[in-house]
Amino acid sequence: MQREVGALPLAPALRARLTAAGFQTAQELLEIGPCGLSKEIGISKEEALEALQVVRQECHGDAARTAGGSGATRKFTALELLEEEQAQGFIITFCSALDNILGGGVQLTKITEICGAPGVGKTQLCMQLAVDVQIPECFGGVAGEAVFIDTEGSFMVDRVVDIAAACVQHCQLIAEAQQEEDHLKALETFSLENILSHIYYFRCRDYIELLAQVYLLPEFLSEHSKVRLVVIDGIAFPFRHDFEDLSLRTRLLNGLAQQLIIIANDHKAAVVLTNQMTTRIGQSQSTLVPALGESWGHAATVRLIFHWDNSQRLATLYKSPSQKEATIPYHITSHGFRDVQPPAVTQSAEGTGMNPRKRPRREEEKQ
Amino acid sequence: MAAKKLRRAQLSQELCERLSRCQITTCQDFLCLSLLELMKVTGQSYYEVQKLLCKVSRACAPKMQTAYEMKLRKSVSPSSAFLSTTLHSLDRVLHGGVPCGSLTEITSPPGCGKTQFCIMVSVLATLPVSMGGLDGAVIYVDTESAFSAERLIEIAGNRFPTYFDSDEKLFCMTRSIHLYRELTCCSVLKRIMSLEEEIISKKVKLIIIDSVASVVRKEFDTKLQGNLAERSNFLTRGASMLKYLAEEFSIPVILTNQITTSLSNSPVIQADLVSPADDLSLSE
Numbered sequence: 001m002q003r004e005v006g007a008l009p010l011a012p013a014l015r016a017r018l019t020a021a022g023f024q025t026a027q028e029l030l031e032i033g034p035c036g037l038s039k040e041i042g043i044s045k046e047e048a049l050e051a052l053q054v055v056r057q058e059c060h061g062d063a064a065r066t067a068g069g070s071g072a073t074r075k076f077t078a079l080e081l082l083e084e085e086q087a088q089g090f091i092i093t094f095c096s097a098l099d100n101i102l103g104g105g106v107q108l109t110k111i112t113e114i115c116g117a118p119g120v121g122k123t124q125l126c127m128q129l130a131v132d133v134q135i136p137e138c139f140g141g142v143a144g145e146a147v148f149i150d151t152e153g154s155f156m157v158d159r160v161v162d163i164a165a166a167c168v169q170h171c172q173l174i175a176e177a178q179q180e181e182d183h184l185k186a187l188e189t190f191s192l193e194n195i196l197s198h199i200y201y202f203r204c205r206d207y208i209e210l211l212a213q214v215y216l217l218p219e220f221l222s223e224h225s226k227v228r229l230v231v232i233d234g235i236a237f238p239f240r241h242d243f244e245d246l247s248l249r250t251r252l253l254n255g256l257a258q259q260l261i262i263i264a265n266d267h268k269a270a271v272v273l274t275n276q277m278t279t280r281i282g283q284s285q286s287t288l289v290p291a292l293g294e295s296w297g298h299a300a301t302v303r304l305i306f307h308w309d310n311s312q313r314l315a316t317l318y319k320s321p322s323q324k325e326a327t328i329p330y331h332i333t334s335h336g337f338r339d340v341q342p343p344a345v346t347q348s349a350e351g352t353g354m355n356p357r358k359r360p361r362r363e364e365e366k367q
Numbered sequence: 368m369a370a371k372k373l374r375r376a377q378l379s380q381e382l383c384e385r386l387s388r389c390q391i392t393t394c395q396d397f398l399c400l401s402l403l404e405l406m407k408v409t410g411q412s413y414y415e416v417q418k419l420l421c422k423v424s425r426a427c428a429p430k431m432q433t434a435y436e437m438k439l440r441k442s443v444s445p446s447s448a449f450l451s452t453t454l455h456s457l458d459r460v461l462h463g464g465v466p467c468g469s470l471t472e473i474t475s476p477p478g479c480g481k482t483q484f485c486i487m488v489s490v491l492a493t494l495p496v497s498m499g500g501l502d503g504a505v506i507y508v509d510t511e512s513a514f515s516a517e518r519l520i521e522i523a524g525n526r527f528p529t530y531f532d533s534d535e536k537l538f539c540m541t542r543s544i545h546l547y548r549e550l551t552c553c554s555v556l557k558r559i560m561s562l563e564e565e566i567i568s569k570k571v572k573l574i575i576i577d578s579v580a581s582v583v584r585k586e587f588d589t590k591l592q593g594n595l596a597e598r599s600n601f602l603t604r605g606a607s608m609l610k611y612l613a614e615e616f617s618i619p620v621i622l623t624n625q626i627t628t629s630l631s632n633s634p635v636i637q638a639d640l641v642s643p644a645d646d647l648s649l650s651e
Binding site: 208209 | 395407414423431611
């Protein structure tokens with residue numbers, strides 16, 4: 001309650017004047033009116049009024065926090081968190097092995113990082129997720145929209161068309177097998193044009209455009225409240241050249257990570273980043289490690305590493321707070337990201353909405 | 368976009384002057400500072416600074432387009448999306464040919480025909496659209512001095528004898544292929560940076576760089592300290608400029624690379640990944 005003047009979010013010059021005039025706590029400021037304040041420290045009445053409004057806002061924010069209400073910091077019990085996590089959706093990837101090791105799919109409100117060598121399938125997975133996030137709820141999806149921020153220029157619209165067409169076909173097959181009303185109704189809106197119109201694409205050519213876009217994202221997400229996925233394809237590319245000052249790079253990346261965490265939490269969206277691999281030259285050998293350094297490793301909650309083993313593509317879950325480390329093979333087909341052996345398409349498997357692990361959403365679909 | 372001056376980002380005049388006194392004149396300088404530093408430098412409160420950040424970000428952020436709009440734009444002019452290589456099976460695998468608007472990398476051990484392929488594609492690019500070409504000029508950056516003009520004329524004459532039936536047509540074609548011999552990394556980079564104006568003035572429709580690997584391997588020994596970072600710096604700078612040119616003008620860019628043996632027990636691997644985000648890679 002007794003906030004010091006130095007800790008208030010006012011302009012530095014104003015703060016200097018207040019401390020010079022002898023004000024030490026916010027309480028003292030609130031006792032004096034704007035006219036008195038303007039006379040004492042020699043600023044205009046409008047500026048004094050503005051300053052007092054800021055101080056009042058801060059103090060009310062403080063009061064709400066100490067009273068345990070919902071302020072800038074949120075308080076939960078673990079039980080509330082458990083209920084929230086269980087009700088949360090996952091974005092499926094159409095590769096059931098990958099969904100299994102992730103615990104259901106790409107999780108909302110978390111940052112997932114995909115690292116891998118060039119050509120291994122990172123952008124393919126991102127495009128697949130941008131389509132899968134739009135799957136209607138009755139088919140087991142989250143019915144959201146996607147923001148795709150591209151820094152490398154590897155987004156191919158034709159490929160997204162192929163993936164989306166395969167996804168729509170899959171849902172149509174389920175709807176035919178089940179013959180339920182809301183499935184058919186959902187299919188009316190789940191068409192190719194709709195899917196493509198709800199992928200919002202930004203092409204950032206350097207790190208400044210990327211920073212600017214991330215600053216503007218909260219505003220964009222409040223306007224488009226159905227967005228549930230933010231993909232940044234190539235977070236490493238703009239930061240790997242033209243940086244003589246590595247400490248600046250680390251600072252900018254940390255700031256970026258913080259903002260993405262806030263965006264993921266506030267808007268209940270999943271953030272997916274793709275990273276490159278770089279060689280670390282060791283004593284006797286060199287290994288491939290994710291780029292951007294060790295400190296960036298803390299930014300993502302879930303880390304997947306894609307790599308090759310002879311000619312088989314493998315995905316390793318490298319870092320996750322709730323799932324154990326595992327490696328699975330996957331395929332990139334003309335339909336998109338898929339399992340190596342297509343899972344047996346049985347009636348019961350389809351009945352749970354394409355993902356047997358996910359908590360069932362409707363009573364009838366419980367096995 | 369990053370070098371955009373703050374004056375044009377619709378900040379007030381006095382604020383711009385105040386910032387320029389601290390050497391902050393472009394959007395890049397502004398966005399690289401933390402919030403506390405910005406408060407100190409602008410003398411404004413926390414909330415004001417956040418609003419300023421949004422303003423400056425709006426000045427440099429890219430425009431939004433939906434995937435649907437992109438698809439519509441592509442379907443308007445489908446034939447200009449590829450440069451057919453006239454090798455039918457290759458075209459089939461590439462879904463049409465060398466794609467316009469992205470980088471294509473060609474790798475092989477020495478002697479397989481990379482330079483020959485590049486010479487042939489240069490001829491194809493100068494052909495009129497009705498014959499499957501791009502009807503434009505070609506910029507050929509040669510770092511190995513491997514380009515042979517006689518071979519060029521030989522290929523053109525033998526491949527399209529009906530079209531190149533007169534000497535005049537051949538000379539017309541050779542006039543539109545602009546050859547640059549660059550022998551160091553520095554000069555290659557400088558040449559790439561200066562290409563934008565040449566593309567517009569000479570109506571260039573194809574850029575070929577043959578080869579990036581030779582000049583990089585000559586100058587950067589990766590066993591030495593610090594060279595790896597410099598090398599990847601050079602490569603990514605060149606790659607991002609080429610990508611920008613390819614996308615901006617919707618033209619194909621072809622790079623050639625070399626294959627080398629790695630010193631460990633694993634089999635022959637590709638040298639010098641020019642850019643980890645190349646779009647296509649043809650390995651022979």
